[in-house]
Amino acid sequence: MSAYGLFLVSGLAVGALYALGGVGLVVLNRATGFLNFAHGAIGAMGAMTAWQMAAWAMPEPVVWGAAIGIGALLSLLFGRFVAPGLAHREPVVKAVATLGFAIALLGVMNLLWVTTPRRLSFTLDGLFITLGGIRITGTRMLAFGGGLAVVAGVTILLVTTRVGLMMRSLADNRPVAALLGTPVLRVETLAWGLSGALAGFTGLMFGGLVQLDPTLLTFMVIPVIAAAIVARLSSISVTFAAGLLIGVTESMLALYPPLAPFRSAAPFAVAIIALMWLQRGRRLTFAGED
Amino acid sequence: MKKITMTLAGASGLLLLAAMSTQAQAAPSCGLNNGQAATGEPIKVGAIVGETGPDDFSSAADSAAAYFACVNANGGINGRPIEYIVEDDQWNPEVAVQVGTKLVRDDQVVALVGSGSFVEMSMNAKLYEADGVMSMASACAVSECFESRNIVSTNEGPLPSSVGAAQWAVANLGSQNVVCIGINIPSVGQYSCGWTEKYMTSKGLTGSSILLDLAAVDLNAAVLQAVASGADTVLVNLPAALAAGFLKTVEEQGLKENFKWISSTPLYDADIPGLLGPGWVDVMHVNIELTPIDGTGEDAVNWRAIMDAYAKPEDPRDTFSQSGYLSAKFFVEAMLELDPAAIDRATVTAAIKGIANKTSDLLCGPYYVGDAPTHMPNHANMMVKVVADGFEVVGECTDVDSAYLEPVRAAEQALGIGG
Numbered sequence: 001m002s003a004y005g006l007f008l009v010s011g012l013a014v015g016a017l018y019a020l021g022g023v024g025l026v027v028l029n030r031a032t033g034f035l036n037f038a039h040g041a042i043g044a045m046g047a048m049t050a051w052q053m054a055a056w057a058m059p060e061p062v063v064w065g066a067a068i069g070i071g072a073l074l075s076l077l078f079g080r081f082v083a084p085g086l087a088h089r090e091p092v093v094k095a096v097a098t099l100g101f102a103i104a105l106l107g108v109m110n111l112l113w114v115t116t117p118r119r120l121s122f123t124l125d126g127l128f129i130t131l132g133g134i135r136i137t138g139t140r141m142l143a144f145g146g147g148l149a150v151v152a153g154v155t156i157l158l159v160t161t162r163v164g165l166m167m168r169s170l171a172d173n174r175p176v177a178a179l180l181g182t183p184v185l186r187v188e189t190l191a192w193g194l195s196g197a198l199a200g201f202t203g204l205m206f207g208g209l210v211q212l213d214p215t216l217l218t219f220m221v222i223p224v225i226a227a228a229i230v231a232r233l234s235s236i237s238v239t240f241a242a243g244l245l246i247g248v249t250e251s252m253l254a255l256y257p258p259l260a261p262f263r264s265a266a267p268f269a270v271a272i273i274a275l276m277w278l279q280r281g282r283r284l285t286f287a288g289e290d
Numbered sequence: 291m292k293k294i295t296m297t298l299a300g301a302s303g304l305l306l307l308a309a310m311s312t313q314a315q316a317a318p319s320c321g322l323n324n325g326q327a328a329t330g331e332p333i334k335v336g337a338i339v340g341e342t343g344p345d346d347f348s349s350a351a352d353s354a355a356a357y358f359a360c361v362n363a364n365g366g367i368n369g370r371p372i373e374y375i376v377e378d379d380q381w382n383p384e385v386a387v388q389v390g391t392k393l394v395r396d397d398q399v400v401a402l403v404g405s406g407s408f409v410e411m412s413m414n415a416k417l418y419e420a421d422g423v424m425s426m427a428s429a430c431a432v433s434e435c436f437e438s439r440n441i442v443s444t445n446e447g448p449l450p451s452s453v454g455a456a457q458w459a460v461a462n463l464g465s466q467n468v469v470c471i472g473i474n475i476p477s478v479g480q481y482s483c484g485w486t487e488k489y490m491t492s493k494g495l496t497g498s499s500i501l502l503d504l505a506a507v508d509l510n511a512a513v514l515q516a517v518a519s520g521a522d523t524v525l526v527n528l529p530a531a532l533a534a535g536f537l538k539t540v541e542e543q544g545l546k547e548n549f550k551w552i553s554s555t556p557l558y559d560a561d562i563p564g565l566l567g568p569g570w571v572d573v574m575h576v577n578i579e580l581t582p583i584d585g586t587g588e589d590a591v592n593w594r595a596i597m598d599a600y601a602k603p604e605d606p607r608d609t610f611s612q613s614g615y616l617s618a619k620f621f622v623e624a625m626l627e628l629d630p631a632a633i634d635r636a637t638v639t640a641a642i643k644g645i646a647n648k649t650s651d652l653l654c655g656p657y658y659v660g661d662a663p664t665h666m667p668n669h670a671n672m673m674v675k676v677v678a679d680g681f682e683v684v685g686e687c688t689d690v691d692s693a694y695l696e697p698v699r700a701a702e703q704a705l706g707i708g709g
Contacts, residue, residue: 010510017507115346117530119538119565128542134514137542210507211535215344219505247508254511261474263511264503 006134007251013136015247016144017205018267021224022231022239023150024198029233030158030171031191033091034083036075038098040221041105042196043203044214046071048113050204051120051212060123064204071200072193074105079192084185102218109214120208143205150198151240158236167191171234223267230274246270316595321361321622328366332373333400333625333633336393338414339429340407343381344504345529347406349606350428350445350614351376353593354404356600357618363600367622368630375399379410390414394421400638403621404428404614411435412477423635424642424659426621428613432477442642442665444613444620444657446579448472448482450690451554452527453489454671455577458685459523460493462673463550463575467496469521471512471528471536474501482527482554485694492693496521504532509539517545526553526574533557534565541569552673555579558609563676574676575684580612580652581672582683587651589616612652620648620657646705654687662701669695 021039028036036042046067053063078101086094124138158164166187169177178184202224206217223246230242250266253259335358339348355374362371375397377389386409393399394417402418405411406429415438418425427435430443452470459465470486472479483499490497498519502512513536516524524540526533533556540546546569553576560583566574581590593615597607605611624641625633648657654670673685 006514007511010508010514013510014508110342115344116561117534117559117565119534121538125538125542134510135543206507210509211531213344213531216505216531220507223507251508251511254508254515260515261501261503263508264506 004252004255005132007255008248009131009134009136011248011251012244013140013144013209013247014251015244016140016147017202017209017243018224018227018246019240019243020143020147020150020198020202020205021220022227022243023147023154023236024195024202025221025224025228026231026233026236026239027154027198028191028195029228031167032079032083032170032188033087033094033174034098035091035095035225035233036098036195037095037221037225038078038102038105039195039199039224040203041102041109041214041218042071042074042199043201043206043220044217045074045105045109045203046200047120047203047207047212047217048109048214051118051207052113054120067204068197068200071198071203072196075192075196075199076189079196080189083188083192087184102221106214106218109218113214118212120204120212122208125208139205139208143209146201146205147240147243151236154194154236163187163190223264226267226271229271232278242270242274316591316598318360318596318599319592320357320364320596320619321626322365322368324365325363326365328362328369328371330366330370330630332371333367334373334375334397335621336397336399336402337374337376337404338379338386338389338393338402338407338410339376339405340381340409341378345408345531347408347429347431347610348376348378349608350406350610350617351404352601352605353597353611353614354428354618356596356605357615357622359600360596361618361622367625367628367633370630370633372622374403376404379407381407381409383409383413386410386413387417390417394418394423398635399423400633400635401426401621401642403617406430406610406614408432408478411438411441415439415441421635422639424639426617426642426659428617429610432475433481434477436666437664439661439663440639442659442667444580444617444653444668445555445610446666446668446671446690448478448527448554449485449694450666450669450671450692451577451579452482452486452525453692453694454688454690455525455552455554455575455673456486456489456497456523457691458575458577458673458688459525459550459552460490460495462685463523463552465495465523465550465552467498467519467521468523468525468552469516469519470497470499470525471516472499472501473528473532474503479527483525485692486525486527488694489692502528502532502536504529506532509536510543512536513539513543513545517548521549523550523552526551526557528556530556530559530562530565534562537566537570537574541567546570546573551575553577555609557676558674558681560608560680563678563680566676568678570676571678572675576674576676576681578609578672578674579668580609580616581654581687582674582681583607583609583612584680585651589619589650589652593652616650616652616657619650620645623648647707655689656707658702658705658707660701660705662697664697664701666695666698669698 470483487497
């Protein structure tokens with residue numbers, strides 16, 4: 001395989017992580033209107049809990065379950081006890097509240113786990129297939145396959161189930177959906193739990209495939225948001241595609257030495273270009289958009 | 291902001307009792323070593339550490355605090371205790387300036403000893419020079435730390451450590467082409483990897499660099515870049531956590547056997563052999579800026595004894611801890627030469643600049659300060675390799691061969707130090 005092929009495959013593996021994170025953000029935003037800046041911190045807490053379980057020699061299913069379970073629990077706690085109080089506030093107020101939650105979680109993690117190099121390893125790390133000269137480990141395949149499965153699952157949930165219908169109705173017009181009898185709290189709680197579980201899984205993947213560091217994982221939400229922004233926080237499938245595109249772009253830039261040291265900026269460059277493309281031909285007027 | 295202000299004289303009695311109960315094997319030795327607690331007017335000494343943030347750079351100040359506690363319990367500075375004020379810059383340049391100004395202008399410290407930071411030195415170097423205060427730092431990582439008139443560090447930083455590792459690999463592993471994997475911060479990654487490239491070129495060999503952001507995600511791409519560089523040797527010049535991620539990716543790709551492996555000091559950490567796993571035993575060679583932490587020399591034994599007696603059990607016993615111990619020791623020795631009634635910032639600064647030809651089994655060469663625009667007294671280092679239960683020395687003390695050191699060697703010649 002050519003160098004381009006190698007970097008493409010490598011980029012898809014990184015992109016799958018961005019995509020997974022982005023899908024979790026979009027699911028929550030569609031149902032609740034929250035842009036959750038704590039998505040990374042919740043994932044970090046899941047990954048650190050998983051590391052702790054592994055350090056205590058717990059079986060691997062428990063380690064995985066702990067990451068996903070802690071993610072869902074933390075998200076549910078915020079969604080059930082804090083978010084309802086902000087339901088009628090502006091999106092920016094909601095977002096800032098989640099930022100506060102992220103910083104609080106980061107503080108707890110720094111308190112519980114002093115700064116030291118750590119590594120998260122899974123049985124799947126030892127399994128691999130070779131594709132054109134590059135090894136794809138089981139964990140990377142899981143991240144990619146998990147991402148595809150999540151996209152398919154969430155799409156089916158939103159399109160074919162009653163809960164999905166209610167989520168979509170809340171996203172389209174929240175006051176009207178509530179008037180029509182949509183059980184807002186129940187639907188939102190489900191969305192928070194689902195998004196939290198996805199955050200836990202994403203944090204576990206990031207922790208295992210990149211670095212296990214609470215601060216790094218907490219702020220990984222920023223490039224992940226770029227993937228969600230490309231999809232305008234609404235389309236699950238576009239978010240997934242955007243995540244993959246960002247990962248591939250970031251990886252491919254390594255082939256161009258002048259830009260290689262700056263390739264971490266790829267998520268934001270892709271998001272800016274995509275947003276400029278998407279708003280082409282539109283103008284703002286005093287009355288609103290054309 | 292975390293603020294640790296310790297009036298150590300008050301605690302010295304308790305610490306001494308603790309020391310007596312736990313120390314049968316080695317008695318700590320420090321300062322006047324007379325067993326009498328210092329009760330005079332405290333002398334304020336500061337330190338700035340990057341404790342809260344991506345990494346904890348406070349272990350040098352921990353060991354300096356332990357040394358000062360020992361000194362205060364043993365006669366102080368001719369009867370005057372040291373009041374050691376440690377501030378956390380939180381890896382935030384703005385906070386670094388705030389706490390630097392507080393220590394220098396508000397607290398009126400006579401000097402800073404044992405500082406360890408990624409940002410503090412760059413931000414406060416001009417303040418120290420303008421206010422005539424010296425910083426005897428212990429954990430420096432950025433170029434500004436070694437290129438300032440009023441900062442002198444006991445550790446040697448990433449440049450000599452990286453060049454020293456490459457130099458050893460050329461001599462002992464037959465390396466012809468070294469790729470340096472560094473972090474994308476000009477005063478750290480470009481500074482150290484850049485001079486490693488220059489070293490390789492100066493020997494008619496090949497060197498290149500791959501620079502990663504601290505939050506780099508695409509470690510796979512970095513590994514592929516290393517392959518594309520055509521190097522036969524990879525120099526890992528990364529913080530330990532990022533290095534662990536990079537090396538895990540190398541193992542996943544089955545590329546470990548394709549290269550010879552060397553690293554700068556960050557991988558010299560007691561947790562690293564376990565973290566990397568058995569695959570890196572006898573494979574990874576690490577440069578160390580001071581001598582091994584399990585050394586048997588006088589200072590090596592005394593450093594551990596002082597840590598056991600006066601530091602917290604959880605305080606790290608690492609290279610930066612050794613470095614903090616030495617900074618504090620050399621500072622105290624200089625202070626003891628002064629008239630205790632005439633100790634102020636001017637006399638202390640002059641005393642520190644007068645430090646020359648100090649030796650220790652923790653260092654490969656002499657320590658000195660002098661009055662020069664740059665300071666890098668420590669520029670010789672050793673090599674160890676990762677073994678199953680820790681590290682094993684594979685390269686004895688060797689001076690670093692780099693054109694970067696030409697002004698340093700000129701200053702040494704003027705002071706009559708070295709050859």
